[in-house]
Amino acid sequence: MxxxxxxxxxxxxxxxxxxxxxxxxxxxxxxxxxxxxxxxxxxxxxxxxxxxxxxxxxxxxxxxxxxxxxxxxxxxxxxxxxxxxxxxxxxxxxxxxxxxxxxxxxxxxxxxxxxxxxxxxxxxxxxxxxxxxxxxxxxxxxxxxxxxxxxxxxxxxxxxxxxxxxxxxxxxxxxxxxxxxxxxxxxxxxxxxxxxxxxxxxxxxxxxxxxxxxxxxxxxxxxxxxxxxxxxxxxxxxxxxxxxQCVFEHVYFARPDSVIFGDNVALVRERLGRNLAKEQPAKADIVVPVPDSGNYAAMGYANESGIPLAHGFTRNHYIGRTFINPTQADRSLKVKIKLNVIREVVDGKRVVVIDDSIVRGNTAKSRVNLLRKAGAKEVHMRISCPPHISPCYYGIDFPSKTELIASNKSLDEIKTFLEVDSIGYLSIEGMLSATTQAPESFCTACFSEKYPTKVFDVMDKFKLENKLEKI
Ligand code: SF4
Incomplete structure (x- = not known):
């Protein structure tokens, strides 16, 4: 992702x-x-x-x-x-x-x-x-x-x-x-x-x-x-x-086999993909998920659009925490170590890539580059939630607003930055209607900036430590 x-x-x-x-x-x-x-x-x-x-x-x-x-x-x-x-x-x-x-x-x-x-x-x-x-x-x-x-x-x-x-x-x-x-x-x-x-x-x-x-x-x-x-x-x-309740648990964090907030996570993700296909259609030959969290949304997108699902990426599951990142500047190498493109699947194809989020945009850009190098004729990026425009103060470690790509760039600018043929995000309504629960029972603050509690102090994870150092 x-x-x-x-x-x-x-x-x-x-x-x-x-x-x-x-x-x-x-x-x-x-x-x-x-x-x-x-x-x-x-x-x-x-x-x-x-x-x-x-x-x-x-x-x-x-x-x-x-x-x-x-x-x-x-x-x-x-x-x-x-x-x-x-x-x-x-x-x-x-x-x-x-x-x-x-x-x-x-x-x-x-x-x-x-x-x-x-x-x-x-x-x-x-x-x-x-x-x-x-x-x-x-x-x-x-x-x-x-x-x-x-x-x-x-x-x-x-x-x-x-x-x-x-x-x-x-x-x-x-x-x-x-x-x-x-x-x-x-x-x-x-x-x-x-x-x-x-x-x-x-x-x-x-x-x-x-x-x-x-x-x-x-x-x-x-x-x-x-x-x-x-x-x-x-x-x-x-x-x-x-x-x-944190709607992003359904989009990305929770395991697909879990039931949380009254719904099975895999089924919600499949419906996110269906809603995305309705809201953001694309003319393409194959639907390719970014594994693993994009898998169910891609299945929904393929089911709804009738475009066949194809696993164009393969993921290395053995990286673990001990993996030492190479120091060289080539970011695409780092991306490739985790995720490689299967050339034979994407070569000559118009590809819809389904991902669950874009944060800074650099990783997404590298993946698009890998798809192009493997021969993809067109790359259409579709995201199974709305753009992230604001940080989370409730336990998710998003970067600051200045680093969130959707907080600083228009949709057209994101498309140009990622070098994709088109880009489309799911709407807040489309995201919430993928669950069976009342829309007002979810937090959407990182997408809407509507924070459900007063935020007394803007927490960042080192704040308490900084305070201690000053004592
Ligand atoms: S702001 Fe709300 S919806 Fe976004 S990650 Fe945090 S708790 Fe979840």
């Missing part, structure tokens, strides 16, 4: 009452690996104590049987991380575990808080000392307020103070707690495996461990699971909050 500079952010998993809680969490995280490749962690509880292991790298690099064997207990939470706030170092890996006056607690968080700086400054003014630069740590300090009588009350009260995106799992000695912000920016799902309860960012984690998907955690819900069973709190029910 041409949005390859966009990084995923985080995935969370939790399990209550399973004899192999650490092993199940390891599998759950493995299924959620696409949501964060920089660090992974698991914290378990045996009912008395918490045990933590985390490290930088992929799940398979951080954990093996021996290490999992050192995580005893029947309850666990886990996290895979891409650093949307805080640097990619071990201090900022999650779960974040602390001991405080009410006992032990660990937390794992997906999302970004938009009032993190304000809250942190306030907490520090009252004597809180932070161990990391993650905004997630703010929850733990809020929970620690002496007037709360339990971990449970601490979570319910602290979520009222934060603004922004959070899908959380919290582990105490005897409880697993899950919470989702009132807008429901990030997905969070609830399932059952025998007598055990499970929580995961996406349902693909349930499929791997053969758990049943019960339902999504509702926006604004705090779900507490302990020996009494699951029970819910709705701390925002008297407030006038609106849903703002």
């Amino acid at each position: 041409s949005g390859e500079q966009i990084k995923e952010y985080c995935g969370v998993f939790g399990i209550y009452d399973h004899p192999q809680a650490a092993q199940m969490t390891n599998l759950g995280l493995f299924a959620l690996q696409h949501r964060g490749e920089e660090a992974a962690g698991i914290c378990t509880s045996d009912g008395q104590n918490l045990y933590l292991r985390k490290g930088t790298g992929l799940v398979g690099e951080v954990f093996n049987e021996r290490r999992l064997g050192k995580l005893p207990g029947q309850h666990a939470i886990g996290h895979v991380r891409y650093s949307t706030t805080g640097s990619s170092n071990i201090t900022n890996a999650q779960p974040h575990q602390v001991n405080y006056s009410r006992g032990q607690v660990a937390i794992a968080h997906n999302g970004n808080l938009v009032n993190a700086q304000l809250l942190r400054a306030e907490l520090e003014a009252y004597g809180s000392i932070f161990a990391s630069t993650m905004d997630s740590e703010i929850f733990v300090h809020l929970m620690a307020k002496p007037s709360y009588r339990s971990h449970e009350e601490g979570v319910v009260e602290s979520v009222k103070k934060v603004v922004g995106a959070y899908s959380l799992v919290v582990l105490t000695e005897t409880q697993l707690i899950a919470a989702r912000d009132p807008q429901g920016f990030r997905p969070l799902c609830f399932g059952k495996l025998g007598k055990s309860y499970v929580i995961a960012s996406e349902t693909c984690a349930f499929d791997l461990i053969e758990a049943d998907f019960i339902r999504e955690i509702a926006p604004g819900e705090v779900l507490v699971i302990d020996e009494k069973g699951p029970r819910s709190h709705f701390p925002f029910q008297n407030e006038n909050t609106c849903k703002a």
Whole structure:
């Protein structure tokens, strides 16, 4: 995809009452690996104590049987991380575990808080000392307020103070707690495996461990699971909050086999492609997806237009994080290492390329160049979402407005820059109608600049660190 500079952010998993809680969490995280490749962690509880292991790298690099064997207990939470706030170092890996006056607690968080700086400054003014630069740590300090009588009350009260995106799992000695912000920016799902309860960012984690998907955690819900069973709190029910689920999860981030926000992701992507074909038709011989996230939209475009689907790109799946980019200036070499064109498929053809996004435009330009070199007669670029014109403050690492190509160039200028024969994006209406949910239940801020919350401080991932350096 041409949005390859966009990084995923985080995935969370939790399990209550399973004899192999650490092993199940390891599998759950493995299924959620696409949501964060920089660090992974698991914290378990045996009912008395918490045990933590985390490290930088992929799940398979951080954990093996021996290490999992050192995580005893029947309850666990886990996290895979891409650093949307805080640097990619071990201090900022999650779960974040602390001991405080009410006992032990660990937390794992997906999302970004938009009032993190304000809250942190306030907490520090009252004597809180932070161990990391993650905004997630703010929850733990809020929970620690002496007037709360339990971990449970601490979570319910602290979520009222934060603004922004959070899908959380919290582990105490005897409880697993899950919470989702009132807008429901990030997905969070609830399932059952025998007598055990499970929580995961996406349902693909349930499929791997053969758990049943019960339902999504509702926006604004705090779900507490302990020996009494699951029970819910709705701390925002008297407030006038609106849903703002991240529509870009459907377009790009989530795995196609997951069900999030009431829809299967692959089916939504197929409909995005169909809507794109209706809105932005092209005269062409073949429809070529940019793998992997463009695959389902290209299938929809081909089904709707009647133009045959052809896999003109092949992707190298073995690059991983350890791959060292060549230093030479030829950008097309870097692009080719990840994705190569199959000359025999595109040579002499008029090609419609389906991609899920264009961020800066340089990668898309290199791919067009590769197609032309392989003999494509015409290249028509079609994008399965609207142009990205503004940053995301809710956990997605888009570049600043000045770097977003659609924020700075007209459609004609983008066409000229990419050297394509035509270009077309899906409209906001076309994108939203690909889901079965009410259009107003989604966030579209990076396409529309209509932010669903007040943005207190424009977060960038190093902001909290910059602040620390000045102290
Ligand atoms: S701004 Fe864009 S990426 Fe961020 S939550 Fe909203 S729709 Fe998703």
